[in-house]
Amino acid sequence: MSERSDEIIGLAERLVRHFADKGLMLATVESCTGGLVAGAVTEIAGSSAVLDRGFVTYTNEAKMDLVGVDPAALAAHGAVSETVARQMAEGGLSHSRAAVSVAITGIAGPGGGSDAKPVGLVHFACAGPKGIIHKECRFGAIGRQAVREASVIQALQMALEAS
Template identity: 65%
Template sequence: MTDLTQLRPRAEALVLKLKSKGLMMTAAESCTGGLVCALVTEIPGSSAVLDRGFVTYSNEAKMDMLAVPADVLARAGAVSEETARAMAEGALAHSRADVAVSITGIAGPGGGSTEKPVGLVHFAAAGKDRQTRHLACRFGDQGRDAIRALSAATALEILSNLID
């Protein structure tokens, strides 16, 4: 699924689910650069469920905006389970949202390594009074646009599952 227009029904379903439960969301995005929030805001009425979004592409932004600990970034790296968890929990703490999703990965075409190849994306979902969940996906090196679209689709699904 690399066509962003195919993601609109998923975003709409998420907005409706959040509205029905009276919940607000936030997103902490790195490799998707705000794509999840952009998809949600395409849906009329999304202002009732989207508090804010954080585009934290650099490590400095992750630390400044989300309070991701410097030692986590130094030890585990920006693309890691630890960072994804800290991003989601930081977004929740720095917003009025009830649930948060985070995305950090390597969209390519460069930047990958044997340990962390292009297409590796870590996600986390956090919620008030909920245990933070983590998911790692290896989408493969299928192009920057495809990896970003797949990441956005996965983030919408993770957030929807969190509030079920």
């Protein structure tokens, strides 16, 4: 277990309680986290009342097929972009029964980065009753696991804020 595990579980517990109290459902649309956000939520007893579904959209094809990301957006901006993160979050809503959808797309590393899109760059979007919000984080080359864990924390925080 990492030092961030307690923080992740604490946030997931808050999210499950908060969403249950409000009668909200969550959908996750995850690329670089590969389902870790949905996994964190399902660690919590009672999560079945709040997690509608989780999409693991690791490839561009999965982003298009599962949540309707526009191929032109992928071609113009790349998978790791604000535009695609927003489309992933919106697609999570339209392809589920959830009231809130959180999306993550990034470069966890250690390879795959460039000058324009370095390792540790992650785009988040959350769609819900308050509209859609986006956040870009540049965690740096802190290691694949650390980028993914930091991304789970950010996504859970955004889902709480969006509800």
